[in-house]
Amino acid sequence: MKHPDVTRQTRTDAGLAAVLRVAVGRLARRLRAQRPDASLSLGQGAVLFALARLGKMTPGALAEHEKVQPPSMTRIIAALEERGLVHRMKHPDDKRQQLVELTDEGHRLVRTDRRRREAWLTQRLTELTPEEKATLRKAAEILERLSQS
Template sequence: MDHPRLPHQTRTDAGLAAALRVAVGRLARRLRAQRPATLSLGQSAVLYTLNRHGQMTPGALAEREKVQPPSMTRIIAALEEHGLIHRTKHPQDRRQQLVDLTDEGRSLVRMDQRRREAWLARQLQELTPEEKETLRRATEILERLSQS
């Protein structure tokens, strides 16, 4: 497999930032292409957020996902219609609701994760051991960048 060298401009921080943005964006698009076609990106994001953080109010979900409350209301309604989430009354504030995954929603998230990881594992088989080690080190750095 031919491995093109990074362009000369990646030697500057700005050049590296541009190349990294493009590469990460392309990989993210390829991984998104592995997701279930029946769900929108917003719906998938809500399922993953609930899977990661547990039940939340619609307002907290909207804030975390950086969408307006009316948009979150539509996403929640669609996911509830698909049987992937359910709502319950908030135990401390009966005016509020909590949204959580159903067993079917959890199962869909697990299946989606396995499908994407299997696709990525197949792609990694094309790499040399040295390239895989570079990615292991880069993963730690990318994680640190994502948290800043």
């Protein structure tokens, strides 16, 4: 079902940007509400997912990847380490550096988080028509490209 207000608002690039910002933000909040451990900050969760996706990383590389200052990343890593979700080790090639990687508990939390959020979103998708799902498939590719730019 089309919403006339949204159709009218999205006629310009600025209007489309405003509608997308609100809709993507609302969807992100709904997905965050599905997290199994709401006590993790968004930054901590982002680091866990980055490590799950990319493997071991130096704190500096993590800071660069997450677009935060190194002291902020140091605090995030320390908090995750205190909870047993990551651990640090000496870098094999540069003994002055450390690598951060997920612990078994960190991997378990990431898997649980993904399953819960994907199950919630999968349930929401069952409420859509085949045409709406086809539109979302195309939009997902475009949104992914926008998120990488």
